[in-house]
Amino acid sequence: MTRGAPERGFPTAEYEARLTRAQQHMHRAGLDGLLLMTEPEVRYFSGFHTAFWQSPTRPWFLFVPKDGDGDGDGKPVAVIPEIGLAVMERTWIDDIRTWPAPRPDDDGLTLLADLLQPIAARGGSVGLLKGHETLTRMPLGDLERLQNSLPGLQFKDCTEIIRSLRMVKSSLEIDKIAHICGIASESFAEAPALFHQGQPLIESFRAFRMACLRNGADDVPYLVGGADQGGYRDIISPPSARPLENGDILMLDTGAVFDGYFCDFDRNFAIGSASDDARRAYDALHKAVDAGLEAARPGITCSDLFRAMQKALGDAGYDAIGDVGRFGHGLGMQLTEWPSHAAFDETVLEENMVLTLEPSLTYGDGLTMVHEENIVVQDGTPRLLTTRAPDHLPVL
């Protein structure tokens, strides 16, 4: 790796700014706090960063209060297993309450009830993530017990608040995403050395994963793709042991990470030779990305952006949209984030949203092709974070 890597973590000012914006939203929404328990949200407000979320055994909680009136200084409160204390103490969080987890009959519930009791006593409201693209990372039975133990407390959906905060990235967040996009771009540029006829697809995956690590990725949590004669048929498979053959179209789609931020893009390659059908599909997708780059401006909606790419595919003679359901999405601490470039999504683009442009089409006998680039919305032409795919289908 030759590129200078951005500094890891964030200065406290970044967390203060996130907290201030969240508290402004809470005041408008009439919420007394947010009870968060998912990795990106806990990290967003605290900086708590660990691979330990991989273990489903222990729940982790962060409470973000509306303000400091009587309940502390207004900073988030961590309610976490003891095993995480040392890591949480290195963040900007001061109020850290722990229990010796796992403790199935009281995995944080008493601590949470104590924390929320003052709000419950005055009939207040706490936000929970209940909306699109969210999950509940605590036992559902425990959540029901917590709700029953605080009968005065209202739990309301706060997805819109978190969504609006996380969709717009800070310049330091963009630096991290740009860095990992550069690492994966560099790795894809090594394709002629990494992939070859006769190579089992699973070994192509392995070679690419190792190239990303060598080039500076912390990890490659997401790598899917396919390869088959004239094109691939699905885009979420683990790799088979089938050797690459002359005439295959190989696609790899990667979500590598640097300091907890993802890239998410793919590249298509022809092995040995390419059918005209595959070349035409590639060119149409490249033009659809052009149309997306031309359309993506602050003020338009995601559905506008979707339709711009859809029109380009229609003009090239393809009947979009296939089974992917959308032509791209947000990107950041998660491989896919709000919004969606789809007819249903009327989110208005803002400066510093990091997005994927990901048109796809079907052709031939059930074949699929997908192109993907990562951009930052800005005044004028978006900033491309990925090294743009070649204009025409590259043949290895």
Add this chain to the structure above:
Amino acid sequence: MTRGAPERGFPTAEYEARLTRAQQHMHRAGLDGLLLMTEPEVRYFSGFHTAFWQSPTRPWFLFVPKDGDGDGDGKPVAVIPEIGLAVMERTWIDDIRTWPAPRPDDDGLTLLADLLQPIAARGGSVGLLKGHETLTRMPLGDLERLQNSLPGLQFKDCTEIIRSLRMVKSSLEIDKIAHICGIASESFAEAPALFHQGQPLIESFRAFRMACLRNGADDVPYLVGGADQGGYRDIISPPSARPLENGDILMLDTGAVFDGYFCDFDRNFAIGSASDDARRAYDALHKAVDAGLEAARPGITCSDLFRAMQKALGDAGYDAIGDVGRFGHGLGMQLTEWPSHAAFDETVLEENMVLTLEPSLTYGDGLTMVHEENIVVQDGTPRLLTTRAPDHLPVL
């Protein structure tokens, strides 16, 4: 990689056996089916295997019916986003119902309501995972809407059923776990070539991750550890850029995967030289693992196993237990699974449970040390899946 890898996937008979056992449990529990939505559970009953779960955008559902009376042939029914159809069609599942996800106003809800309506109409019960070590991988608001649309249906916790099924592994599952334990053991055996004084810890991590891939791991989703003078202080941190120094204790704890099955164990190394305190801590932990191997037999409980290791540490002069909360756990499709070797867990060990033995202690000024091995419970001495750590602290 020289070792022969087990075949990927499972024969249909494996899924049939899992289904039959689940249906026996459902009959006893009075459940008409199980509504599952988490990766390990969907994979356990269907064989559906993809990295796409990394994206939080789309929910995925598998309904496991109690039997075939009137509702089909008794096999699981998949209710999934269209993007997964091609992968699901390659499994043994016949009844696959899809929708063009994402579709936030109806992400599978109508399909689920249609599927569950006959059970609701007769006042039946469906199992949901609501217990310890579970999460709810669909928007909570959508689950509430689903429940409201089926007022006759009772949703009951089915954690105990899933837990009892998944805790005991088949021989084919054990083969996969043994394989990845072997790969990680081989990678740790390369430690003298991988780690060296002056190496930033993050580069030690990178070197180990690449060794695992080179030796045949599909991925290394979990890698944590630490290094510092005389010992480390926390065991869930991402790596710093601090160079390894003479007198450091380096620990790496890895969850690498093969065909969707994890290993989970760690190794400790002294860099250049080791303090007597660190050597003594290491020896005590090694003896605690000996005690665990001696105790782990079908018929004893996890709390018995915990106390056997705790006693060995006490005999060596250490006051366990520290902030880890337990001395090991189950292992399989997840890095950590039920049960827990802890005072609260009265689970009775059975043959073919795959477990970690993971005693830990604190010493000196807030230092921690952890040892971990992976075993299969069997009649007599457990089968060790990991190459046992050296008897005494190895110095690199």
